[in-house]
Amino acid sequence: MTAESNNGAVAASDEIRIFDTTLRDGEQSPGASMTLEEKLQVAEILDDMGVDIIEAGFPIASNGDFEAVCEIAKRTRRSVIAGLARAIHADIDRAGEAVRHAERGRIHTFVSTSPIHLQHQMNKTQEQVLDIITDTVTRSRNLIDDVEWSAMDATRTPIEYLCRCVEAAIRAGATTINLPDTVGYATPEEYRAMFETIRDRVPDADKAIFSVHCHDDLGLAVANSLAGVAGGARQIECTINGLGERAGNAALEEIVMAVRTRGDVLPYSCNVDPKYLTRASKLVSAVSGFPVQYNKAIVGKNAFAHESGIHQDGMLKNSETYEIMRPEDVGVKSTSLVMGKHSGRHAFRDKLKELGYEVGDNAFQDAFRRFKELADRKKHVYDEDIEALIETEIATQGEQIKVIALTVIAGTGGPQKAILTMDIDGRHETREATGDGPVDATFNAIKDIVPHDATLSLYQVHAVTEGTDAQAEVSVRLEADGRMATGKGADTDTLVASARAYVSALNKLLARQNRPGHQELRAV
Numbered sequence: 001m002t003a004e005s006n007n008g009a010v011a012a013s014d015e016i017r018i019f020d021t022t023l024r025d026g027e028q029s030p031g032a033s034m035t036l037e038e039k040l041q042v043a044e045i046l047d048d049m050g051v052d053i054i055e056a057g058f059p060i061a062s063n064g065d066f067e068a069v070c071e072i073a074k075r076t077r078r079s080v081i082a083g084l085a086r087a088i089h090a091d092i093d094r095a096g097e098a099v100r101h102a103e104r105g106r107i108h109t110f111v112s113t114s115p116i117h118l119q120h121q122m123n124k125t126q127e128q129v130l131d132i133i134t135d136t137v138t139r140s141r142n143l144i145d146d147v148e149w150s151a152m153d154a155t156r157t158p159i160e161y162l163c164r165c166v167e168a169a170i171r172a173g174a175t176t177i178n179l180p181d182t183v184g185y186a187t188p189e190e191y192r193a194m195f196e197t198i199r200d201r202v203p204d205a206d207k208a209i210f211s212v213h214c215h216d217d218l219g220l221a222v223a224n225s226l227a228g229v230a231g232g233a234r235q236i237e238c239t240i241n242g243l244g245e246r247a248g249n250a251a252l253e254e255i256v257m258a259v260r261t262r263g264d265v266l267p268y269s270c271n272v273d274p275k276y277l278t279r280a281s282k283l284v285s286a287v288s289g290f291p292v293q294y295n296k297a298i299v300g301k302n303a304f305a306h307e308s309g310i311h312q313d314g315m316l317k318n319s320e321t322y323e324i325m326r327p328e329d330v331g332v333k334s335t336s337l338v339m340g341k342h343s344g345r346h347a348f349r350d351k352l353k354e355l356g357y358e359v360g361d362n363a364f365q366d367a368f369r370r371f372k373e374l375a376d377r378k379k380h381v382y383d384e385d386i387e388a389l390i391e392t393e394i395a396t397q398g399e400q401i402k403v404i405a406l407t408v409i410a411g412t413g414g415p416q417k418a419i420l421t422m423d424i425d426g427r428h429e430t431r432e433a434t435g436d437g438p439v440d441a442t443f444n445a446i447k448d449i450v451p452h453d454a455t456l457s458l459y460q461v462h463a464v465t466e467g468t469d470a471q472a473e474v475s476v477r478l479e480a481d482g483r484m485a486t487g488k489g490a491d492t493d494t495l496v497a498s499a500r501a502y503v504s505a506l507n508k509l510l511a512r513q514n515r516p517g518h519q520e521l522r523a524v
């Protein structure tokens, strides 16, 4: 099969397009929202790694989302930039306005097609929805050549009706047809059969590229995506680390490595360079505040660790005994002792480059100062330490409020006391607070300086490396008025890391106070 895309390119039968929706479906995940700066960093690495289409956001959702899609569209070199739109004229026009800045832009419009959504969510008949599809795809095509249409909840839609919907969308000019497993309900066999039937029955089906979009509620998102490809789909929608609503979306890194590693049974090609996968995973984890589970395929800390004696013995004799991929293929660097307190700026910049980070001058100066402080306190500074430090630096750039100094008095006596100085838009404020334990005292001091109603819904600590002088990496999630934000902080002092993580989350909540209506506009 070959299919002609909007931009004239012909997708070869074995070429899979990778459509990354970390910045849209991923960012909709409660607590995962990102600042503009963070979104630009994620988009840059996605473009560098060779992702074919980046869904940069949902432009009608807020001015912030619109601005992010515009900015990503202006800066991206290779990837197509997509903006999401409901089947509403205002949404489509706004998405068109945002992606028109891109060298190659796409409007992605969707409508629900399943009986349960039609009855309870839309209150529309099947015939009305067919008219909506024709109307909204036509409107999108009048704005741009590259139009993707999605049948939300496709996997719970009767196949005869789904065929009619797809036919209407193709007739109105949709160039990509996405059939999502919105609620993560399908099995691989069912999902494959759905694509085969649709491609078989719908007239002119070969005029469009078919796309999979799978949620992981039953842990089947990647398997379903690959089954959809076996059924003829040639675009896979996925996210870094599988970030996304509820249990998340199909993980991009798993799809890319499955295709690369099992070419014998998955005879497809894709443009993503897997060497970027580890870096992208770390960046998305840092900016979303969602830690990657240790045993996560491809990018988990233990994905390439061989602890058991039998495994280690086999690995030493021949790494292929137990290893189906090489860690360096996905950009994992072997842990090395890096630098000490005598290392200079030049060596530090080289190390950042080697680890894959390029930061602006201000961030570099701050990171170097933090590195020197760390090297003074910590005997051995490892690559992981530098990564934790630079990721905190990236995540906290341009923050309105910052932690300047913290002293904590803790111990068996109680109540514990924290004396905290913060910078608020250039003004320093110091407060003393007590609490039930040193963390509580520290957070109370922050609340004294910046009064707010947010509640703490997650407090998590993990050690970046081994040893008692290891840096602690702390994640904090705050919730206020139905909004959530997650922040991270790293330091050899767990309390300083905790204060930084809390303040980082607070900064995000404050920045998001100007995004009215974001919740209401969330797609599934």
Ligand code: KIV
Residues within 6 Å of the ligand: 025, 110, 150, 151, 152, 153, 178, 180, 181, 182, 183, 213, 215, 523, 524
């Ligand atoms: O899961 C879904 O159905 C979606 C659509 C908006 C494509 O995310």
Ligand code: ZN
Residues within 6 Å of the ligand: 025, 180, 182, 213, 215, 524
């Ligand atoms: Zn989705």
